Amino acid sequence: MVKGRKVDNVAYERLVNLGRETLQEINSDTSPSFYAPVRSRSNVSFSEDTGTLVLGDKKEKRTFVHVSQAKKFMQTIAIAAKLKKFLEEGLHTSIRGLFYQLKFSLGEDLDEELFSEQSESNPLIEDLEASLDLKREDFNLSTDRKGVVAGNMIIKDRFGGEENTIDASKQGRSGWMIPSDVDNDMEFVDVNADYVLVVEKDALWQRLNEDKFWKKNNCILITPKGQASRGTRRLIRKLADMKLPVYVFTDCDAWGWYIYWAIKTGSMNLAYLTKHLATPEARFIGVTMSDINEYDFLNKLTIKAKDVDIKRAEEMKSYPWISRHKEWVEELDIVLKTKKKLEQDAL
């Protein structure tokens, strides 16, 4: 509880500080500016030390007295002011909720709104996170919930002035839905398992859940339901911190493999958060392309790869943190050559 408060205070302080600095610039007759780390691939690299992607030093300057930057600057400050208010009032909202609160006309008889699409506000939230070196969850902001867990795990969740104890082994057929924030006001009281198994698809998770796989094998069973959300990745990271081995089981195609890689090294867009989200210890399990070549019964289960799989395979080959692994390049080359895939449900 004390830990949670402290993070809150840091976020609050950094927001107020941003305001003070901006004010100072205006008072000294300089155009106020905001610096955000560049979040494109050109500023992302792989760190041998951490085994994750890291953001470089490149920063983008956004200044108010400039025809093409004024609006974004003003919008950034508007978001910051709103986030500060949430922290003051102790309220939470989603990034969509925040967007709706800031979607209003800039003046009477004006058809220009502060924000007219959520696609305008989302990247500015990410800019604030990266610039202030905080997660959105620290600002009481949540992302859409996605991902489900089951297993011997007890969590205390303080929310809305109440405290609830969640037992992830008693969630029946649906499992416990992983929230966006698994840090603030969340306490992992007891985790009793030998390892973590992440399966790409919800259908397979449901099968394994019904079969009581997690009970028989004493593991934490997670599905990100496709690409892993921030909350799911953060939960996997936290479980790895408790010294649990992490295995990721995906389809035999580039799309599935990239889900594994995003869990392992982090994604480019969230490279500023990899220390919170990436799990370099994660290991891959599943069918490989070479397996298909070797075992005839597997070959009979293959289907034609989709365009997105082919495209993803090409992209992955171009990422240096993946292409340094010879065996992965070979796998990707087979995908590009045979244009086949095998889904985990087929097994």
Add this chain to the structure above:
Amino acid sequence: MSEIKEAKEIFEEFREHSVAEFFTKNKQMLGFSGKVRSLTTVIHEYVTNSLDACEEAGILPDITVKITTLPDDNVLVKVSDNGPGIPLDHVGKALGMMLAGTKFHRYMQQRGQQGIGAAGCTMFAQLTSGKPVHIKTSTGNGKVIECNVSINVKTNEPTVSDITEYDAEYRGIEITAEFADVKYDRSDYGPLEYLKRTAIANPHAEILFIDPEGRKVRFPRVSDVMPDRPHEVLPHPLGLEPHVLYNMMRISPARKISSFLTSELARVSSSKVEELKSLLPQLDFDISPKDIAWEDARRLVKAFKRIKWIAPSADGLRPIGKEQVEIALRSLLNPEFVSVRSRPPKVYKGGVPFIVEVAIAYGGGAGRRTGSTNAEIMRFANRSPLLFDAGGCAITKAIKSVDWKRYEVKDFENAPISIFVNVVSAFVPYTGAGKQSIASEPEVLDEIKFAVMDVARDLNRYLLGKVRVARKEAKRKAILRYIHQLALNLPLLANSGDPEMLEKKLTKMVFEKFKAEEAEEKKEVKLRKIMVEESSGEEGKSDEEGGIEFDEEDM
């Protein structure tokens, strides 16, 4: 009903009847068809004569046109100028004898060319109102002559009557003629539009128009530069129509057809005459040209087209000139933007030289106003406005064939655009005797299109610049809106600061930045202007080279 056939009929009858009698029956060939068009034709003939006469005498023309509707619906037309005037012994021929005008046998690029103009009006007045035309004229010698002129249709002889002579200081001519079967209106085909366009093509002329309701419209002289006097050039064989050749031969002083050809036509050498002889073995080239048969004149014109000629000289071509057109358009339309191009001479039909002058005017008073604004096409041939038969004209076709969307003009038909096209040639390829539309000779059509595309590119550049400026302006206005929002949010974020003070400070900062930017832009525009001038200078040079090339080809 081909033109040649009509012409053939004219001149077969010509031997027994007079040309005047023929036109009496075929007055539509002179442009006297329809009540509105007939009146515009009358104005055209008189004004054209005045302009040509003034130019030749080196006088800046002052022309007054007054139209009065009489109680019996007849229309009285009075046209006066400050030109050289006509001596009494020429008045009859000039105004009462068809095909006798001074222009007829002198080939130069002039507005009127047939020499039936003013006499045709006399005939038309006589036919419709039954009244002769009244003339007041003086050559500036202190003696003024007034008289009535009519035509003896049977003989094509003028009748000059009621002559009075008195002393007064006056120079010029004043023609008063009364017509029936004509109608004044203010449409695009009426005299007012005709005079407006005449003014555009003749910025050196001062034109005053008084309409039947007494309203005066003045088209002021905007340039004191007299057009170059036309060079007289002999007609080129390729530019001749059978009836023109026939008439030239009938009045030629030459003793033989062969000597007529070499002395009165351009580029005809004795070896060319030999070529013609071999093409027309049945024609005796040693007879007097006066004895030529109509059919033989037609055969000669046909034979001309089968021989390879040296192209006619382009020396006689007199475009209005870039500056003059621009002055005229600016003062008359007061547009936002004007671009004028005068292209180097080109040839059509394998050797007839012509020049295309094009201008585009955008915004301001440009475009036609008929409730809404429409694109306006102003067609000219040798400075003379073409008001009728627009659909079949090469100028209209060329402009319509341009893909205007490529030039940032989304909806050409409804754009505030006026396009001016002047086709200059000693032999403009008209579609018919009415001379209101230019034939679609491929080279002429292409050249007009290229010229229009030239100015369209300039317009495109202007419009793009305008869009850029508007976008920038909108963004600047937007910043002022953002200031307010920022000034509200910042104190909430920082827990200090005063919105009003912040708004003031930010506004000041933004305005200072804009001022600095504007100063910078002005500098850039200046630089760009210098660059454009330099590049257009080069363009001019390459145009000249094109002209020289053209001359060499002809050698």
